[in-house]
Amino acid sequence: MGAHEQRLADLGLVIPPAAAPVANYVGAVRTGNLLVVSGQVCFAPDGTLVARGKLGAGVSLEQGQAAARACAVNLLAQIKTALGSLDRVRHVVRLGGFINADPAFLDTPKVMNGASDLMVAVFGEHGRHARTTIGVAVLPMDAAVEVEGLFEVA
Amino acid sequence: MGAHEQRLADLGLVIPPAAAPVANYVGAVRTGNLLVVSGQVCFAPDGTLVARGKLGAGVSLEQGQAAARACAVNLLAQIKTALGSLDRVRHVVRLGGFINADPAFLDTPKVMNGASDLMVAVFGEHGRHARTTIGVAVLPMDAAVEVEGLFEVA
Amino acid sequence: MGAHEQRLADLGLVIPPAAAPVANYVGAVRTGNLLVVSGQVCFAPDGTLVARGKLGAGVSLEQGQAAARACAVNLLAQIKTALGSLDRVRHVVRLGGFINADPAFLDTPKVMNGASDLMVAVFGEHGRHARTTIGVAVLPMDAAVEVEGLFEVA
Numbered sequence: 001m002g003a004h005e006q007r008l009a010d011l012g013l014v015i016p017p018a019a020a021p022v023a024n025y026v027g028a029v030r031t032g033n034l035l036v037v038s039g040q041v042c043f044a045p046d047g048t049l050v051a052r053g054k055l056g057a058g059v060s061l062e063q064g065q066a067a068a069r070a071c072a073v074n075l076l077a078q079i080k081t082a083l084g085s086l087d088r089v090r091h092v093v094r095l096g097g098f099i100n101a102d103p104a105f106l107d108t109p110k111v112m113n114g115a116s117d118l119m120v121a122v123f124g125e126h127g128r129h130a131r132t133t134i135g136v137a138v139l140p141m142d143a144a145v146e147v148e149g150l151f152e153v154a
Numbered sequence: 155m156g157a158h159e160q161r162l163a164d165l166g167l168v169i170p171p172a173a174a175p176v177a178n179y180v181g182a183v184r185t186g187n188l189l190v191v192s193g194q195v196c197f198a199p200d201g202t203l204v205a206r207g208k209l210g211a212g213v214s215l216e217q218g219q220a221a222a223r224a225c226a227v228n229l230l231a232q233i234k235t236a237l238g239s240l241d242r243v244r245h246v247v248r249l250g251g252f253i254n255a256d257p258a259f260l261d262t263p264k265v266m267n268g269a270s271d272l273m274v275a276v277f278g279e280h281g282r283h284a285r286t287t288i289g290v291a292v293l294p295m296d297a298a299v300e301v302e303g304l305f306e307v308a
Numbered sequence: 309m310g311a312h313e314q315r316l317a318d319l320g321l322v323i324p325p326a327a328a329p330v331a332n333y334v335g336a337v338r339t340g341n342l343l344v345v346s347g348q349v350c351f352a353p354d355g356t357l358v359a360r361g362k363l364g365a366g367v368s369l370e371q372g373q374a375a376a377r378a379c380a381v382n383l384l385a386q387i388k389t390a391l392g393s394l395d396r397v398r399h400v401v402r403l404g405g406f407i408n409a410d411p412a413f414l415d416t417p418k419v420m421n422g423a424s425d426l427m428v429a430v431f432g433e434h435g436r437h438a439r440t441t442i443g444v445a446v447l448p449m450d451a452a453v454e455v456e457g458l459f460e461v462a
Contacts, residue, residue: 023263024270025285029247031306032187033340036248039286054257093337094344098288103362103446109331116332131333132347132456134406135446138257138289148286152339177417178424179439183401185460186341190402193440208411252442292411292443302440 004086007122013073016045018081027078033090035082035151039098040074041143042067051144055135056105059144068097068114071147075115076122083153092119092129094150100143101135108135115147158240161276167227170199172235181232187244189236189305193252194228195297196221205298209289210259213298222251222268225301229269230276237307246273246283248304254297255289262289269301312394315430321381324353326389335386341398343390343459347406348382349451350375359452363443364413367452376405376422379455383423384430391461400427400437402458408451409443416443423455 005015018027021038028037042050051067053059059067072095079086097112099105112133119127139146159169172181175192182191196204205221207213213221226249233240251266253259266287273281293300313323326335329346336345350358359375361367367375380403387394405420407413420441427435447454 021285023267024274024282025249026282027284029245029282029284031245031247036284036304038248038284039288091337091339093339094346095333096286098286101446103291105446106448106450108446109448113331120332128332128334128337130335130337130344130346130456131329132404132406132454133448134347134444134454136288137291137411137445138255138259138262140260140263140287142260146286146288148284150344175439177421178428178436179403180436181438183399183436183438185399185401190438190458192402192438193442250440252440257445290442291445292409292413292416294414294417294441296414300440300442302438 002085002087004122011121015077015080018077019043019074028082033152035153037075037078037149039146039148040071041140041146042070043074044070049141049143052142053144054100054102055111055144056102061107061110064111064144065114067145068111068147069118071145072115072118075147075149079151088154089123089151090154091126091152092123093152094130096148097133098136098139098146100139108133111145156239156241158276165275169231169234172231173197173228182236187306189307191229191232191303193300193302194225195294196224196299197228198224203295203297206296207298208254208256209265209298210256215261215264218265218298219268221299222265222301223272225299226269226272229301229303233305242308243277243305244308245280245306246277247306248284250302251287252290252293252300254293262287310393310395312430319429323385323388326385327351327382336390341460343387343461345383345386345457347454347456348379349448350378350453351382352378357449357451360450361452362408362410363419363452364410369415369418372419372452373422375453376419376455377426379453380423380426383455383457387459396462397431397459398462399434399460400431401460402438404456405441406444406447406454408447416441419453
């Protein structure tokens, strides 16, 4: 277990199996020193959604943050599948956060912190990333949160 | 006609003229070995929209898939305009799919398969990409689908 | 003051202080010759929002364009903070425009022109970028517009 995966374990988290895309796309593509990871919805390790529905209309802020954190863990699963170890991540470059939100829900950045905080917990200063957060009309399977990632890798 | 354009022809498709942006942006920008292509809406070669309106509220899954496929063809048109030939594509790195969807429509990934499948039909294993699909509130001209792309190129 | 900042001054604009992220993310991350800048909402230099609410439901096209322009200025502020000078920008590669829009509002590209036009006013031909514009359900603080950017830098 690499150093970064150990930090996850210290948080009581294990990397689940990477979700297998069910179509003509893949979990991650490397180009040069960049790893582009597909948008991950908030699946728990048991394959259920951590939160389903809209922030501001049934899903609480705390549930949304847990969902964003699950998306981040799923990004790590894709990295491990693609590269073999989280230790090959040099820097988390960007996260894109998509929050399934009622049009009156204004706290999407607080939801997304669930993903950002996990990256810094795992990668330290190298986990501090550029970020865009938007509230969207709907996500696959009515997931509450989806997060995509861009990573500089060795 | 290059090998990849031939595969398109075998599918009964021709590359339409690339849509000319009507403002201070362009269809594609190259930086290093990456080609970043602007979001393409689902124009047919005759300039009409393949599907207009929302999935789940008037636009069927099949119409949405045809629209996503048209967006993918329009991405290829931008590549050909930028680089001269599809044969300079080494890999389809990422597609971003934006589905004009009713908040109750949960099958956005199936819609987006219309774009993903075309990329694999044209580029084979090099067409398998990372992907993010979200349901959005509205798209330009009420287009049903918009797709952007990132390509590794020679 | 560098040449590009002078062009901003000629437009009567000054670069405001870059917004400091309030969480575990940062305004911009450099990887290789790319600078990835976080999504910027339409703050004015005094910290108020240039426009708040939805295009097509209280926010006019002109207000939306002014908001998009403010987002673009805030992208420049992040670049200056990250690199010291706008003169290190070689090319504006991509802008992602997120318009807080009523589902019936179809002119999101015209709104986004407020950001695109500013980039060309400042960087000339090197400001012409790839672009994706979508209408979203909601943005942080109910901002009318958010824009993210990708820049090739020296």
